[in-house]
Amino acid sequence: MSERTRRIVFVVAALGVAAILLWALAGLPSFGSHESAYARLLNSTTAKRRHVTDVVTATVFDYRGVDTFGEELLLFAAVVGATLLLREQREELHEPPSDQGLGRVAVSMSSAVRLVGVAIIGPAFVFGLSIVAHGHLSPGGGFQGGVVLASVALIAYLVGEYRTLERSAPFAVAELSEGTGAAGYAVMGTLGLIGGAAFLQNVLPLGQLGTLASGGTILFGDVTVGLAVTGALVALFHEFLHQTLVVRRARAKRGSR
């Protein structure tokens, strides 16, 4: 294809995509509007039918529970894939973990960062637990709380060393937490089958609206997803930090020494 033909094909294709895109954009609901028929239905019935006050969490773990199961397995597969790719190679060597500056001398930890980190590590942990546990009552839930909990492990690394992270949130525990969470969600799904209903159907007693023990399986979904997300992210951080700080390629090491 000559350059001239190629350009003509591109212009025709670009104009076509632009026309379809503009057509689609013209049909969008107006900016900031959030009242679709489905949203109206869920907003007006969720409190009565599921005894929870956060409609988003009820949608994620109950009405659309199968989608969440898919996402959960997706995250699991992604982390397993990353772990597999970052596994130790035979020609790689280990070094004691040390901070590596990018083309400069690594700066040592300032006492201000250490003080602030130590001060927020406990509150951040409790905050993460609270977001997981109150997912069915207020904004948040297993995913958001899980990421907050995982970032607590990062603060532990920030104020200490790599060994602090290894000791306070070991890789094995992260993997265990991730696997337990993913499997737990599947077990929650089979509760529906055991109860004589569909997979992931909410068969547990719904409890009193607005209390911690309400919503049936929704709280269970929050907890299992929280476990899975915390474990997945901590495992990822472990893998990347391990690759960055500990593992050296054999050739690179011989060259530098």
Next chain:
Amino acid sequence: MNVLIAIVLVVLAAAGTAVVFTREQPSQAIVLSFYGLVVGLLLVLLQAPAVALSEIVVGSVAIPMIVLLVLARAHGAR
């Protein structure tokens, strides 16, 4: 509320442009983190607190962290 949303949209555009024009990669990860925070702020104003929380923790903590670690690894291997 509309004024606030307009202000945040302008800041968002500025932050997005700043991400593109920051050419040094480690600094870019930090600017990207700020961009994630502004997206989270916009979602709060649009009354989507659950999504805002996800965006803040993923966009301003998890993604920049992974980017920084990969960069450190890539530079260290050279």
